[in-house]
Amino acid sequence: MTLPELVERQRAFRRGEHWMTAALLTTLFGGMLVAVFVKGGRLYLLGLFLVLGLEFVAFGLLWMRSLSGYGLRCPSCRRPLTGLPGQITVATGRCGNCGTTIWSDEAR
Numbered sequence: 001m002t003l004p005e006l007v008e009r010q011r012a013f014r015r016g017e018h019w020m021t022a023a024l025l026t027t028l029f030g031g032m033l034v035a036v037f038v039k040g041g042r043l044y045l046l047g048l049f050l051v052l053g054l055e056f057v058a059f060g061l062l063w064m065r066s067l068s069g070y071g072l073r074c075p076s077c078r079r080p081l082t083g084l085p086g087q088i089t090v091a092t093g094r095c096g097n098c099g100t101t102i103w104s105d106e107a108r
């Protein structure tokens with residue numbers, strides 16, 4: 001993998017991540033807003049948190065599949081090359097978790 005490929009994969013992955021975060025926050029705050037107007041609020045809140053829990057699990061599975069789909073897992077330790085370890089990988093060319101070489105500058 002080259003550096004531009006890694007950066008583009010991380011960028012594409014983050015777009016999907018933003019979509020999932022927006023859906024979770026919309027459910028949370030939209031659901032809380034609706035709760036103000038619902039009678040029998042305790043049962044409603046139970047249902048809301050059940051839906052949130054299911055969304056959280058579904059998006060978690062989707063997130064993990066998406067990591068593999070974009071090839072953003074370290075080939076050695078299988079940990080994600082996103083977030084802080086991903087930034088370390090961009091800066092150094094090595095996995096931020098185990099140090100395995102991820103990308104190399106072919107011009108050198």
Ligand SMILES: [Zn+2]
Binds near residue numbers: 074075079097098
């Ligand atoms: Zn690694």
